[in-house]
Amino acid sequence: MPNPPAMPRIRSQHYGVLAGLLAALSMIGPFSIDAIFPGFDQIAGEFGVGAEAMQQTVSVYLLAYAGMSLFHGALSDAYGRKPVIVLGMFCYALASAGAAVAGSFTSLLVFRALQGLCAGAGIVVGRTVVRDRLEGAAAQRLLSRALMIFGIAPAIAPMIGAGLLGWDGWRGIFWFLAAFAVLLALACSLLLAESHPHHARTRLAPGPLLAGYRAIAADGRFWQLTISATVNFSALFLYIVSAPMIVRVHLGLGPDGFPWLFIPVVLGLVAGSWLSGRLAGRASVRTTVQLGYLAMLAACGWHLVLAYAMTTPRVPWTTLPLLLEGIGVQLAFPTLTLLLLDRFPQRRGSVSAVQATFSLLFNAGVAGLLSPLLSGSMSALAWGALGLTVIGALSWLRCESRMRRDPAQVPAFGIDAVPVSSEAVEPA
Numbered sequence: 001m002p003n004p005p006a007m008p009r010i011r012s013q014h015y016g017v018l019a020g021l022l023a024a025l026s027m028i029g030p031f032s033i034d035a036i037f038p039g040f041d042q043i044a045g046e047f048g049v050g051a052e053a054m055q056q057t058v059s060v061y062l063l064a065y066a067g068m069s070l071f072h073g074a075l076s077d078a079y080g081r082k083p084v085i086v087l088g089m090f091c092y093a094l095a096s097a098g099a100a101v102a103g104s105f106t107s108l109l110v111f112r113a114l115q116g117l118c119a120g121a122g123i124v125v126g127r128t129v130v131r132d133r134l135e136g137a138a139a140q141r142l143l144s145r146a147l148m149i150f151g152i153a154p155a156i157a158p159m160i161g162a163g164l165l166g167w168d169g170w171r172g173i174f175w176f177l178a179a180f181a182v183l184l185a186l187a188c189s190l191l192l193a194e195s196h197p198h199h200a201r202t203r204l205a206p207g208p209l210l211a212g213y214r215a216i217a218a219d220g221r222f223w224q225l226t227i228s229a230t231v232n233f234s235a236l237f238l239y240i241v242s243a244p245m246i247v248r249v250h251l252g253l254g255p256d257g258f259p260w261l262f263i264p265v266v267l268g269l270v271a272g273s274w275l276s277g278r279l280a281g282r283a284s285v286r287t288t289v290q291l292g293y294l295a296m297l298a299a300c301g302w303h304l305v306l307a308y309a310m311t312t313p314r315v316p317w318t319t320l321p322l323l324l325e326g327i328g329v330q331l332a333f334p335t336l337t338l339l340l341l342d343r344f345p346q347r348r349g350s351v352s353a354v355q356a357t358f359s360l361l362f363n364a365g366v367a368g369l370l371s372p373l374l375s376g377s378m379s380a381l382a383w384g385a386l387g388l389t390v391i392g393a394l395s396w397l398r399c400e401s402r403m404r405r406d407p408a409q410v411p412a413f414g415i416d417a418v419p420v421s422s423e424a425v426e427p428a
Contacts, residue, residue, distance in 0.1 A: 019142055021192055022129065024184055025085065025122035027153040028092065029065075031177060032115055033058055033241070034157035034262070038255045039170030040244055046170075047105035051244075052372060058241060059368035060109050064116030066360030069124050073353025074209050076125045078201055081132070081349075082194045088121020089185035093178045100174035115177075122184070124356045128341065128348045132195035141280045153266075158243070158258040165255070212347050216354050222343045224399035228289075229336040230359040231392030232296060234366050235385040236325050240265065241367040242375040250313045250378060260315045261322065268326020275327065276334050285335055286400060292332025293393045299325035300389050303382035313378050325385075336396075 036043075040054050076084045095114035102108040130142050164172035216222055239246065239261070247257045272292070279288050302321040310317065340355055341348045366388075374380040 017191055018129075021188060022126045022142075024187070025089075025126035028089075028119045028122050028181070028184070030153040031157045031180065032061060032119055034153070034243070035161040035164075035173050035177065036170065037158050037244055037258060038162040038165055039173055041255075042165065042170045043105075043108070047108070049105050053105065054244075055368060055372060056109065057112050059364050061112045061116040061119075062360045062364035062367060064113040065120050066116075066357045066364065068117040069120035069353045069356040069360065070213070070350075071353070072120045072124050073128070073349035073351070073356075074212075075349075076128060077347060077349035080194050080198075080201070081125050081129050082188065082192055084121050084125050085192065086185050086189045088118045088125075089181045089188065092118035092121075093181035093185065096174045096178035096181060100171045100178065111174075120353075120356060120360075124352050125349060128352045129192075129195045132348065141277045156266075158262055162255050162258065209350075212344075212350050213354065216344060216347070216351060219343060221399055221402065222340065222351070222354075224395050224402075225336055225340045225343070226355045226358055227395040228392045228399065229333060229340060229355065230362050231388050231395070232292065232332050232336070233329050233359070234363055235296060235300065235388040235392075236265065236322070236329050237363050238366055238370060238374070238381060238385050238388065239322060239325075241363075242371045242381060245371075245375040246313075246319075246378075246381075251315060251318065253315075257315075261319045264316075264319050264321075264323040265326050268323040268328075269330050270326075271323075272327035272330025273334075276331050279331075285339065288335045289332045289396055289400075292328045292330075293389070293396065295324055295328030295331060296389045297328075297386075297393065299328060300382065300386040303385060304379070307377075307379035307382045318378060332396075 036057065040051075043057075044050065044054050072084060072088065092115055095111050095118055098114065099108055099111035102111055160176065161173045164176055168175065243258060243261050247253050247261055251257060251260065253260065272295075276288065279291075283291075299321045302324065306317055306321065307313075337355075341351055344351050370384055374384040
């Protein structure tokens with residue numbers, strides 16, 4: 001792998017502010033998906049559509065997000081991280097305002113697609129900023145801290161959505177998303193320092209762009225890490241995207257029942273992020289990722305036992321394994337992400353974009369195909385989550401095995417060595 005360009009030391013950027021901005025950018029994703037769940041019944045009633053059509057409000061968003069993410073990464077490699085993030089958030093706000101005034105279900109889907117086209121500017125590019133600024137354990141800590149803050153989004157999003165139903169119905173949810181994006185764009189414009197210097201930028205032209213993507217696509221270790229990083233979240237995402245069926249049908253709860261599912265998810269994600277940050281500089285890459293997958297496999301087994309032991313799903317027991325699932329996801333994800341970004345140090349934006357595109361396309365399939373197919377029973381969901389987790393674990397084990405055999409494929413800090421801090425931003 002080529003050596004990355006020297007990272008600029010940006011002493012004025014407050015470490016906590018940077019983590020907060022990155023966390024807020026990551027919140028756009030769960031807010032876009034989870035906040036509208038409580039409004040599903042109102043939207044379906046107003047436009048006269050069924051549950052399967054409503055599920056497409058998630059799939060359309062994810063498909064558009066996936067397609068545009070490829071370009072967000074390349075644009076940030078060519079023009080810098082900050083302009084792409086700020087412009088993307090302003091455009092997301094306009095798309096959200098359009099959804100708020102949609103006069104038909106078709107127009108709502110169009111604006112959901114436009115939301116997806118813009119959302120990746122914050123999430124995909126924001127993640128790249130971490131690796132621009134930091135190395136080793138310092139990067140893992142910052143990413144873990146950002147993900148810990150981000151972890152509250154899946155819980156508060158449906159609660160905010162439910163509260164907004166009393167203000168302006170389901171349209172109020174989209175007005176909230178528009179306002180949130182405007183505030184985030186302004187905050188990034190004022191507080192986020194550019195992390196990708198001019199001398200490190202790549203030319204945005206079809207030839208070099210396609211050559212870069214071909215090099216990434218031809219890299220076997222990239223795909224093993226991408227599958228592992230994607231599928232480890234998809235098992236949890238299967239439950240998140242199936243929340244309307246789980247909460248309303250299986251648990252028999254109303255719109256105010258969504259916290260029973262999302263609070264364990266959030267507690268697990270926050271706890272896993274905190275634990276990942278604590279392990280940074282103390283545990284090896286191999287240990288951290290394997291602990292994450294062990295926790296996820298244990299959670300899947302717990303889901304299966306409960307699904308067959310209880311004739312009627314009930315709270316809190318049915319949703320409690322999601323806490324352990326969230327811990328496992330966030331234990332493994334920061335380390336897998338950093339390994340991915342280091343595959344092509346000079347094209348981190350493009351690497352992040354390709355991984356995000358694959359992840360979103362896969363999760364669009366989870367939302368549009370697997371969830372409708374499996375959400376009819378808790379046992380089917382449990383088997384589906386187990387299958388996804390096993391795929392991710394096997395992909396990681398294969399990648400880890402090849403890293404051991406081929407020294408050229410080992411990250412700079414080693415697969416068994418404990419990564420050390422090498423900071424380009426001084427934490428406050």
